[in-house]
Amino acid sequence: MSVVADNVEVPVAVAPSPPISATPGDERISVASQWQLMWWRFRRHKVAMAAAVVIALFYVVVVFADFLAYADPFASDSQKTLLPPQPIHLFDDGAFRPFVHPVIGVRDFTTFQRVYKEDTSRKMYLQLLARGNEYRLFGLIPANAHLIGLQGNPVEGNLFILGADLQGRDLWSRLVFSTQTSLTIGLVGVALSLFLGVLLGGISGYYGGIADTVIQRVIEVLWSIPAIPLWMGLAAAMPRDWSVIQVYLAITVILSLVGWMRLARVVRGRFLSLRNEDFVKAAELAGASTPRVIFVHMVPLFLSHIIAATTLALPLMIISETALSFLGLGLRPPAMSWGVLLQQAQNIQTVALSPWLMIAAVPVTIVILAFNFLGDGLRDAADPYGV
């Protein structure tokens, strides 16, 4: 009975001592599982935690893109080309009631540029959870609610919080849908290169011999072709008449073709160092099958490293997709991605007059920074010898 009583008391004794950076002799640390230790180490890494939150938010945007985008991203309006971001007035007669003035485009007859003026005689009030164009949430549930909208007015052609592009399409809505493409293309690409990397790196490291030599030589040759010409060649090989989905899949394959090599090297190195460990020999002598030796005894030891390496590979994929699309070799309109949006910002004259076209550079930079910090944090947390 006294044992039970002890157990009851333990939480009370532990609760008031939150710091995890306790002495090595601390009981909690000595009984914690490997993953628990990693999580504690990771939690101390404040920047990495913040980065994880930022990335989570971006994926919320991916999931709820239809809800967050208030306008149809394809609704073009020749009267609203290159409309600058619309100022939102927060207070109306001293009360908090955000509204926008409708914008009218007129041609300036001295410069022949289109200039936009607010029509201050009319006000359109912003509304939360407004009704807008129809969509299917998660591709299943029919819905028409959007995060914001205009009271009593159609949102298309009236609301441009980030301005409009060359075709007069709402940049915010396009940015939200681009986030969806750009962030998933990286995930699919990384998943593919992870599969290739673990498979080929595993074969190379576990079996060694001829398989190892061949795979390593192939990696060396592929490595000495600079990535961009390789991508450009492969991307230029895509037939022009492919559908958006086909191009999307082809791009993920092209990206992962280059991405798998780094992962394969990591996996191979790990396999090589573990293969001669006593516990692996013991498992083999005890009659464990090869898959069992690999997946039960070896993989858990470097899984955390692979997770960190994968996190660090993701931003590279995202940059590559953006760069390819920016060059016109990746996704093509009507597909939307950050790179596709930036295509309109290629021309310096356009950029100088309408800098809001560069807006996609902001999420690219934030996401890549966040993934780098997260990957760094994970790598430090996964390192059992780290401090």
Next chain:
Amino acid sequence: MVTYLARRIGLGLLTIWAVSVLSFVIIQLPPGDFVSAYIAKLEVQGTAVSQAEANALRAQYGLDDPMVVQYAKWIVQVVQGNFGQSLDYARPVADVIGDRLWLTMVVTLAAILFTWVVALPIGIYSAVRQYSIGDYFFTFIGFFGLAVPTFLLALVLMYFSVVIFNASVGGLFSPEYVNAPWSLEKVWDLAKHMPIPAIVLGLAGTAELMRIMRANLLDELRKPYVMTARAKGLSERRVILKYPVRVALNPFASTIAFLFPQVVSGTIIVSLVLGLPTVGPVLLTALLSQDMFLAGTIVLLIGVMTVLGILVSDLVLVWLDPRIRLFGHD
């Protein structure tokens, strides 16, 4: 030493050969060939091309042969120093890319030079004054430099130069020198245009090298021999520069191998944004119009530059660290 060099050069040649095959295959991958792309272009302009003319063109360029024959013909020519005829420009490939190749190398070297000159002192500073405000500042800059894709940086720099300085930064020459023959003034003009491309291309590598240098030097500074040197009364500058920095430089040299292909790749995409007359924009159009001799030559030359860069970095490594014996005990 000689055997080692010979073996390395042999291996390098083998890699370059593999690269040439691969690049030729990749360029041939798109359905159709140069003639069909050419005809499509003419038809857009309103000129119809008959089947007979198309066949005549194919026969003239040797596009009817199987790919192996085409490759063999091309590679035999390349070995003899003739890179073939650019189909798109209807001029020898060497003419089309001659000047551009030199400019590509100049830009690449300038970027790598920038990387070294900036990353080395900052890395040392960050390690010696770990956790100082300067260290945090450079760490932030470093992460930022790694995160921003080069072409975005180029775009943003261009925007600010137009808005703030009211000057376009595109190109490598002022208009009056573009077609001028080479002269001292033209070289000076080139030098004046070099900083922006060098910074744009070098920033990512600088950030990486800075971090590596800092980490390496921190490892070295904790070692007992540094304490011994201090205890013996060496000046602080001598303690740091004479031994730990020298040892920390070692992985620094081995990263040139990675830096080199990275910068060369970067040149291609940045050139498109900044309008630099390097091989990048030519490669893009050659790939799109399936001008395989031009594109193949460019990819091949980039491969050669990469292999050479790796060789140089290995040699620098041996020179820096006498403990490394790549070529046996002689």
